[in-house]
Amino acid sequence: MGPSGSGKSSLLYVLSGLKRPTSGDLSFRGSCYSKMNDKQITELRRKNFGFVFQQPWLLNWQTSLENVMMGAPVIDSSAEELADKCFHRLGIHELRMKQPSQLSGGEKQRVCVARAMMNSPAVIFADEPTASLDQRNGHMVVDLLSEYKEQGTVVIVTHDAAMLSQADRVLVMRDGCPVDWVSPAEAAAGKTYAVSQG
């Protein structure tokens, strides 16, 4: 976490392969990003990573279920079964046949979380997933993401310390650089803000 412009989102994009680093390199399970072409990076994201963005973008002409199926490694009949399980696991089964236009902002973001989990990714990257939601819906989304900790890593970018109560570690960013690792309690107590303000 960190203030606006501290480089939180940029770090997330670099880690997830959405942006190429200007210097240095990253690797995932032994594979260096710098040795992968765009197609291979896309494939890496599809198979190993899940994404939740600030805006809950969904295809308006598809149902929630079909939108979630888009996150499957291969879109076939088994993907529907998988998506169905995902809706059940997240307790949003009643949303599965609704169109995005029929959903509230919070509901849309929960569908996006389901989509991010569809491919059982090793890492879920969430870029300010609660920024466009009210506190209640924000907590719901964070709770859903936290449940995934058992299966994989969840990287959340936020500037709202209240959303990090279930985090294991918090990396504080400032001026494009990681500054310090703090506990969620320290983050909630405002240490990060103090640190980031120098």
Next chain:
Amino acid sequence: MAVVIVLSVFLIASVVTIVNSVDLTVTTIYNYTQIATPIIPQRSTLSVDDSSEAIVRKQPGIDQIMDSGAFFMNINTVFGRVPFICFALTDPQRDYLMHRAGDRLTSGRLPVAGRPEAILSEGLVRNKKLKIGDIVAGPTDEGGIAGCPIPVKLVGIMSGPSWIAFTSRSFADAALPAMPTFLLVTTKSPGDLAAVSKSLDNNLDHAKVQVLSNHNLVQQLRDSLASMYLIMSLVNAMVILVVAIMSGMLSNIYFTQRLSEFAVLAAIGLRRSVLIWHAVSETAILTAIGWVLGIIVTWSSLSYMRGTVFEPRGMLIDPHDIVALLYTVPIPLIITLFAVATIAYRMSRLDPVAIIERR
């Protein structure tokens, strides 16, 4: 988007149908010549000469040669009032032609021999806004190539595909002695009429008689309206081009607005080819629905307008004009093409992060 397609289809189909109504009027007015071909004497004589009649009788494939009288009545068309022929035939000849034309009397009765009475097809009745008992033609008629010295009353209405009118031969003989008579030729097989008429046209002396075959009549009128047909074609082409390009540009704007959706899908790892395919299928479904709705709107509107606007003004219109429907096919195709081109171009330069960060 769908509304734009509906309106575009409606606009093009309506313009083409209305433009085509001119030709439909021409072909409908002369539709009776697809049942029988009149062979008329040139202006100096009152009947077909013997030598010409002998040539006609020798022509193979002919079923009947009827000696017919006639009078003319005015009908309303898009070109103004034009004369329409009312055949004066004997009862058996009239029944034979009605059978050939697929017409049947649906209201009123048949004309009584010798009386100034006539039966008309329902299309003619609607065109002249008549009801049974009204005067079909009379000495006070204005315009037309020949009137009728005695008022002729409508006594029956026929229904069927053709525009045709009959009075009794004995009435014509008694009341219209100065009116020329002519030959009305039918073929054993109705499908042979065009070929037989063409053969007669080639064999007969045009200084003595004229063969009013369907082909000749329609061609003559189309030739005389050639400039108008050219203008109509240009109008069609311009409307289609402008509407198609505008629809395509709207499609471009529509997909540009939705680029963020595609950026997110690209970010989560969907290949660009998959995204393009999704855009194409979405556009195809949308345009197909818009096109069908547009056709339904066009058919409904033109059907309503046929009875209220066109027919009272003597304009024939086919609300279900297949040609007009074909003219609208480029709309969904061009919109889909624009959508694919837009998406493909944007996808080739897509930076998902730039779009996601823009939020």
